[in-house]
Every structure is written in C-alpha cells, then in structure tokens.
Amino acid sequence: MSTTSDAKSIDPKQTRIEKLKLRLLRKRRIDPASGCWIWTGTKDRTGGGVIWVDGVRVGVRRLAWAHWRGTALPRAISPGCGNSSCFNPDHLEPHKRSTGIWLPLGAFSVAEDDNGAPKTHCKSGHALSLENTYTDYRGRRHCRLCLLEFKANYKKRNRPAKEE
Numbered sequence: 816m817s818t819t820s821d822a823k824s825i826d827p828k829q830t831r832i833e834k835l836k837l838r839l840l841r842k843r844r845i846d847p848a849s850g851c852w853i854w855t856g857t858k859d860r861t862g863g864g865v866i867w868v869d870g871v872r873v874g875v876r877r878l879a880w881a882h883w884r885g886t887a888l889p890r891a892i893s894p895g896c897g898n899s900s901c902f903n904p905d906h907l908e909p910h911k912r913s914t915g916i917w918l919p920l921g922a923f924s925v926a927e928d929d930n931g932a933p934k935t936h937c938k939s940g941h942a943l944s945l946e947n948t949y950t951d952y953r954g955r956r957h958c959r960l961c962l963l964e965f966k967a968n969y970k971k972r973n974r975p976a977k978e979e
Contacts, residue, residue, distance in 0.1 A: 836882055838866065839875065839902070851894075851901040852879075862899030875902045937961055 842856035842864070854864030854875050864875030876892045879902040889909030894901040901907075936942055937958035948956045 832882070835868065835878065839878060839882070842866075842875075843902075846898075849896060849898065849901075850903060851896055851898045851906060852903040853898070854900045854902055858900065864900060864902055876907055878902075879904050880907055939964075 842854055844853045844855050845851070846853055856875075857865050859865050859874075865872050866875055866878065867873070868878075874892075876894070880889075880892055883904035884907075891910050892907050893910055894903075894906045895908040896903075896906045898906075934943055937960075939958065939961050941947060941958045941960045943956065943958060947959050949959055949962075950956055
C-alpha cells in the first residue's frame, strides 16, 4: 500500500535518467569476443549511435560517458577499441578535435589504404603529417598542400583576361 507521501518522494529526474539508461541498454548488443557494446539503433554517418532526447539528437557515446562514468563530458569521445558503433564506457576515451587525428587511432579515425594500414601520404604524394593536414567539419583529414595547389590553379583558371 502506497501513500501520497511515497509518490512525492520519488524524484522525477531520477526516474527520467533511469528510463534513458534503459533505452540505451535495450539497443545494446554485446560482442562476446571484444566486450564492445554495439549500438543497434539509429547511427550517424560515421557509424556512431544517436538517440533523440527532448527533441535534440545526442550521441550515444556521450550519454554512456555521462551515465556510467559520471564525470564531466569531454569535447569529443572516441571508442578506443576502434569499433565506431561501440558505446561501452570502458572502451571510450576522450580526445581533442583539434589534433586532426582521433586518439587513440581507431578503425575510422585515420584514412586507411586497401590493406587497412593508416595512410601516410595523400594522392599527390604529400606526407600526411599533423602540420600538413586539417580536419573538416565531418572529421575527415585533408592535405593542406593539395588545398593550396587547388586554390592556386582555381585562381589561374578564373582570373579575368587583361584587356589591352
């Protein structure tokens, strides 16, 4: 038998957090070999899980970090195991977006060649070092020298002809 005072003592915020945690766990498949928590719900372009909370699209890794680690959210979180769909809190590691490379190097963090090895040079043969690369808004690496060459060629092609 419950009284009205029992109903008032339940924290609605706590039950909301528990409901969100259950939503995450329902969309989880555990890989027995690696221990990864594979997200089976909606995924973004990179393969990371996303979920809608109060009309806002939130990354599943960020929610997992907040719920199970309980610490302040870093700016960016990547799975250290290299599986883009993994949201196991033990596999998640913070990194800086400004580094140009996701640390640690995961399966989708650095461009790979056909053999699965990280690319060291661009298509034009320029070295893909930290100084020579930039990361676009989608997290893809690009060669700065190739960009400079493209801009120079574009200016030459589109420069108006001088009238004499």
